[in-house]
Amino acid sequence: MAGRNKEKEQDKVRDLRAGLALLWGEQEQPTRGPKPKLTPLRIAEAAAALADAEGLDAVSMSRVAAGFGVSAMALYRYVPGKTELVELMVESVLAEGPDLAGVPAGDWRAAVTEWTRQCARVYAAHPWLLTATAMRRQLLGPCQLRWLDAALAALEPTGLGGAQRHRVFLLLIGLVRNHAQQRNEREEEQEREWDRLTGELLARHAARFPALTRAIAEGAFDPDGTDPLRFGLDRILDGVEALVAAGA
Amino acid sequence: MAGRNKEKEQDKVRDLRAGLALLWGEQEQPTRGPKPKLTPLRIAEAAAALADAEGLDAVSMSRVAAGFGVSAMALYRYVPGKTELVELMVESVLAEGPDLAGVPAGDWRAAVTEWTRQCARVYAAHPWLLTATAMRRQLLGPCQLRWLDAALAALEPTGLGGAQRHRVFLLLIGLVRNHAQQRNEREEEQEREWDRLTGELLARHAARFPALTRAIAEGAFDPDGTDPLRFGLDRILDGVEALVAAGA
DNA sequence: CGCAACTGCTGATGACATAAACAGTTTAGG
């Protein structure tokens, strides 16, 4: 048992190293043997497309391999395992990096807003991205770093220190991911039935949740036109502005 | 195929109904037959304990059942499926509801801060909670609603409208979950190796990520004593304060 | 040329969720 654990840890380190090499394309390609039919990138893109179409659960080694007309095990020649495949999927989808060229220089609010919008757009286009990046310690690929870099750059005109810029960045992806989660939830088909049942339940137990009942009475859950991402972003930016004004 | 789909949708509606009934304990219990050895609640608690100890992946029907000395299939007499079990686990962990009794009435900043802290504490105590509640449309159980109710109540002194109180609430759980994710990442064992490899990689590609490099030079990633949850919360609360001041 | 480094493939393994069918246990209702 103890030995098993040790072995596992060493494996993990190797996996880490291998995974990073894969993400950064830093592996010498072989010269011998037959020409490979695939590449890690093409596999990842196919897997991402599959996830776009049928959800992350539909992405199994067999399904992805079948898309190329090869057996499941063939993929293992390109990718160490499913974990790494998912990491590559994330990278492939983040490849279209943030483009903040159109933003007036020095206007950090505009820059951050644009960054956030673009990031949210990616999450919206690929609902599985949220789950794929949840929980697991992310290995940072070049594309992820480009996004991070762009956000930090956008924040530079604030004059905030490095640590604070980083913290604001964390706040921002948090916002985006949170927004994505809410979007994903809304997208599910059973929505109407869900609303009905929940509403019913709420009416039945109104007494137990007075504040909630009041909020509902004020229309808290009625869909209004306003963009929830906008709301959160404005709150956060106002908060940052206050921090900047305080002269940190 | 079409028929299959239709069937599945109907099943989903039934599942929804059954799941809610389970969460709210609204099911007539039977009189015939042998006395049940278990209850959904006890199962959920055992499963949650298992997840606490070994992670969410360790929670399989067999493992949970083994903890009671019964066969895996026995659990299906109490819980429709694994999905519902996870929902019950979430509820069971959220049972120790928020307690805002010690907060001076009318001080919404203090109340919201306390709510956020307590919520974060639950997420910290049960790292799997984040994954368990990610993605999937949550069926709202009574405990989840209690948390929601408490947050909305804490926000009432702001004078904000129902819809805005709700939006602020969304911002707050977003913050908590975001914080939890970062905590979870930090908790992994391979941390040191991860830092080393990532740092190496970053040094090698510094030119590609100028803003990131600058931020790092300013110590953006050095651990300082400050609480990241606190930082985000203060930013958000400042933003809300600005909104309140604007007299919405 | 010949072997080493590759390729992709088949088959096996073990974990998992869950369906189906069965055997024992209560208790409501005649």
Add this chain to the structure above:
DNA sequence: CCTAAACTGTTTATGTCATCAGCAGTTGCG
């Protein structure tokens, strides 16, 4: 009181999945 219905937990089976081992064919370096 007795029986059948409503339950209980169990064993067995199915299908899916990731992944390991071993094989047969392919290619280019020495």
